[in-house]
Amino acid sequence: EAQVTQNPRYLITVTGKKLTVTCSQNMNHEYMSWYRQDPGLGLRQIYYSMNVEVTDKGDVPEGYKVSRKEKRNFPLILESPSPNQTSLYFCASSNLTRLNYGYTFGSGTRLTVV
Amino acid sequence: EDKVVQSPLSLVVHEGDTVTLNCSYEVTNFRSLLWYKQEKKAPTFLFMLTSSGIEKKSGRLSSILDKKELFSILNITATQTGDSAIYLCAVSVYDMRFGAGTRLTVKP
Numbered sequence: 001e002a003q004v005t006q007n008p009r010y011l012i013t014v015t016g017k018k019l020t021v022t023c024s025q026n027m028n029h030e031y032m033s034w035y036r037q038d039p040g041l042g043l044r045q046i047y048y049s050m051n052v053e054v055t056d057k058g059d060v061p062e063g064y065k066v067s068r069k070e071k072r073n074f075p076l077i078l079e080s081p082s083p084n085q086t087s088l089y090f091c092a093s094s095n096l097t098r099l100n101y102g103y104t105f106g107s108g109t110r111l112t113v114v
Numbered sequence: 115e116d117k118v119v120q121s122p123l124s125l126v127v128h129e130g131d132t133v134t135l136n137c138s139y140e141v142t143n144f145r146s147l148l149w150y151k152q153e154k155k156a157p158t159f160l161f162m163l164t165s166s167g168i169e170k171k172s173g174r175l176s177s178i179l180d181k182k183e184l185f186s187i188l189n190i191t192a193t194q195t196g197d198s199a200i201y202l203c204a205v206s207v208y209d210m211r212f213g214a215g216t217r218l219t220v221k222p
Binding site: 042100103 | 118120123145146148150155156157158159162164202204206208209210212213214215
């Protein structure tokens with residue numbers, strides 16, 4: 001089944017403790033992206049990647065890192081999480097030629113930083 | 115700066131009502147406008163619109179785009195409790211710009 005898999009689904013952590021949210025897709029998509037969703041603000045893009053070893057900042061990149069060493073994986077790294085990073089996170093992917101047609105989304109990761 | 119604005123932000127109706135959700139945008143390099151439905155998990159695709167004036171329909175849901183006035187509407191007729199969700203509008207420029215969403219609650 002074609003899908004984007006995020007892990008974990010839920011995570012509670014403490015301020016300053018490094019964490020990684022994994023994202024993997026099995027559709028051979030070039031484009032991958034991370035969003036955070038907060039009430040009243042919709043989905044805001046954190047980072048995106050057009051292909052292996054090509055990443056770029058979105059609208060809200062501060063406090064996050066990403067890497068794209070393989071086509072299928074696009075992990076989101078929070079080196080020193082803070083409470084304002086408590087949010088619902090989505091990974092998404094698409095073929096570059098079909099970006100207009102929308103993305104395939106992962107199931108989301110609800111992160112709480114205390 | 116690209117902007118996508120949805121209204122209302124929240125809406126409560128009763129089963130059987132008809133609702134209209136609005137999405138206006140100001141972007142450069144418009145490619146398409148998409149509507150998504152988000153229940154408890156990831157957004158799921160509803161419609162993609164690229165041309166003005168052509169209605170897309172799926173069951174009780176329909177949507178239309180006006181590229182001159184830069185907006186789209188999503189209509190839901192004969193609403194059911196299963197329509198309760200957040201409805202997201204997104205505009206594809208180079209990547210996707212999302213609105214804040216409309217939270218629709220349908221009461222029995």
